Amino acid sequence: MNNLNKNNDIDINIDSSSNNTNNSSNNDYNYKELKKIKENNKFDWVLFKRFLKIIKIIYLKPTIPIVLLVILFGLAVGSTYLSKYTGIVLANIYGSFSTGNKELFLKSLFTGIGAIGSSALLDAIIKFIVSIMAWRWRKVLCLYMQSIYFKKSLFYKIIAFNDKIDNPDQRITSDIDNFTTLLATIVSQCITSPMIVIYYTYLTFTTINWYAPLIVYGYFFLGYFLNKLVMSPMVSINYLQDKLEGDFRYLHQRIRNFAESIALQGILKENFNVSQENNINSYNNNNNTSNIDYDKEYLINNNNNSLKNRKNKKQNNYNNNKNDINKKYFNIDGEKNEKDLVEEGQAKEQFDNLLRNKKRVICWQFGLNTTSDLFSYLSPLVNYFIISLPVFFLNTKSTLLPAEVTVQSYNCIMLASGFSQYISVSTNISDLSGYVSRISTMIEICFNILNDKSLETDLVSSSINNTSVSSSSIPLESSNNFSINHSDNDINQRKIIINNGENIKLDYLSYYSPKGNKLFSNISLIIEKNQNLLIMGPSGCGKSSLIRIINGLWPFFTGTIDKPNNDKIFFLPQQPYLIFGSLESQILYPFSKSDSKRINEKEMRRMFSQFELEYLLDREMEIKNNQNIINDLTHNWLNQLSNGEQQLISIIRLFYHRPQFALLDESTSSIPQNVEEKVYQIAKQLNITTISVGHRLSLLNYHSHLLKFNKNKNWSIEKINNDNHDNNQNNNNIYD
Ligand SMILES: Nc1ncnc2c1ncn2[C@@H]1O[C@H](COP(=O)(O)OP(=O)(O)OP(=O)(O)O)[C@@H](O)[C@H]1O
Secondary structure, three states, X not given: OHHHHHOOOOOOOOOOOOOOHHXXXXXXXXXXXXXXXXXXXXXXXXXXXXXXXXXXXXXXXXXXHHXXXXXXXXXXXXXXXXXXXXXXXXXXXXXXXXXXXXXXXXHHHHHHHHHHHHHHHHHHHHHHHHHHHHHHHHHHHHHHHHHHHOHHHHHHHHHHHOOOOOOHHHHHHHHHHHHHHHHXXXXXXXXXXXXXXXXXXXXXXXXXXXXXXXXXXXXXXXXXXXXXXHHHHHHXXXXXXXXXXXHHHHHHHHHHHOHHHHHHHHHHHHHHHHHHHHHHHHHHHHHHHHHHHHHHHHHXXXXXXXXXXXXXXXXXXXXXXXXXXXXHHOOOOOOOOOOOOHHHXXXXXXXXXXXXXXXXXXXXXXXXXXXXHHHHHHHHHHHHHHHHHHHHHOOOOOOOOHHHHHHHHHHHHHHHHHHHHHHHHHHHHHHHHHHHHHHHHHHHXXXXXXXXXXXXXXXXXXHHOOOOOOOOOOOHHHOOOOOOOXXXXXXXXXXEEEEOOOEEEEEEEEEEOOOOOEEEEEEEEEEEOOOOEEEEOOOOOOHHHHHHHHHOOOOOEEEEEEEEOHHHEEEEOOOOOOOEOOHHHHHHOOOOOXXXXXXXXXHHHHHHHOOOOHHHHHHHHHHHHOOOOOOXXXXXXXXXXXXXXXXXXXXXXXXXXXXXXXXXXXXXOOXXXXXXXXXXXXXXHOOOEEEEEOOOHHHHHHOOEEEEEOOOOOEEXXXXXXXXXXXXXXXXXXXX
């Protein structure tokens, strides 16, 4: 271990031949990651406290788990007691051979069948209860974790504001499953082995002497000590392995999600490569033509010998080219390949990282297995040494009867097996500790985010707030300059006031990105009902961020936001979001289908026909008729609908919910202008006030005011005169 650290190379170098830059950077990455993980996840008191916290969670409702533990304990007692008879039966059978007692043999045989059969049955029941325990713990822990994960949009905040948790999905899904399964196995081992140890300590003491259990104890502690030495570094290595497995899976998940975009780019790249190759080939062909002329001349002027040399040279060139092509197209060494898609290259690199660490896991596991197996396999010899002590070394007995040897050695073997179970527990604990770190750090960080006061905003009801912007007569266009009596304190603190739905007011609003970059300052405006506002500005300037701030998703602002409750505002994000499930479920979202919430077939057809999308309902019917269950959790419309269709379904959802305000973040960017016009017409008919973010100039037609952001972080607001507005104006300068 010291050696490895001294060389600054934790990797046990199996393939020292791989010395390319890609591998060395991967090595570097793994080394740095491992160092960081080692610092944060040592096999120490902190880890133990984290483990206790998880135990507290899984025992939140303790009755059933405690009952299961008590049953397990009872079964372990029964199984240990019955195991004693196996030794006695074996001794009797052995004795019956030496005395020729057939009756004793048959009696022992039948007793043996009963005792061993009962032991086997008890062991099966123990395994069954262990599985049930793991199942319950998983249920409790996973539901607990999910209840935090979905609280206050934490699933978003973890990804958007915090980069300390890798693969939260993996932690909730597979890490908890592995943790609980392993924990249940360890618990069963820890319950059964003390029984065995206590009972067989007594039996070895009574059948041999006091030194017999002591020697077995000493042997065990030596084994445990060696195992602990190997186990400590394994915590961080296992942790990193879980992380790398998660990263690798996530990469493939992204490829699945963006399959079409990647495939389209891939075809582009392939064609690009082919055309490049064609260019190269045509260049070579041109050169070859001149070579032919040159060859002719050469042939005439030179003898056969030189022809032979040239033939050999050509053959060598051909072979070299062939090798190059093999290298280029059939590379399986994890190296990047010119023909690779970027994703393929990334997947190779990620997989390479994973394999490197897996090698470490295998090597350390080898060390751990060697020590634990060595101790298990050596234990019979230790037992016979203990039995031999009174005969060969202490000289207190001259001989031992075969039956005595059988009983004594059986007792020693059982005592050692109780301990070797502890040793195998240590292997499991090293795996478990990786999961403990991953699960508990996720819980800790979730709570840190939840308890972070800087991420919270004061919510005030407008009825108890007298300082809110009161004048509804202040027109939007003058609000850039309007001033209300507020103290500096008001401006520097952040407040969200919930009103009754009459308007949305921003008062001296300054907001920032999660990384603390100021986006815009001192925005003051009032959006009255039926006054549609359009927000325009350069890419990345902070338009969507304003929507996130109004929604309450981002708390990075100062000033006051006075708005209706979120149930009166509907947000349509840039990326249309469709859930798994039927088209009806898409429209009902964010509510789910229930007896009180259903949309009948006629209404669905009416809504879809507004945008000539009835064919989607027919398609759904067809899928249903083909026996494919449509509203199960795996039906993914996202893969089967165009972007425009997805946007229109989101818009139908908006109209179904009929909010007072709708915040549309480029929500019509993929649909034709005439359909876009219809969308805004229907919104008007339904009395929905829209606040839209967009780049299309046609949007100006459907809004009364324009909030214009520019690249210098200035903002202005102006009334849109739709009569005079020329939508075909050149939009190059619109953001200046
Ligand atoms: N989670 C985040 N962490 C840090 N910075 C972020 C985060 N999300 C967005 N930003 C940054 O905040 C700034 C504003 O982003 P925003 O999404 O509001 O831009 P936008 O004006 O809507 O752009 P576009 O027109 O391209 O959609 C950008 O510089 C963006 O990179």
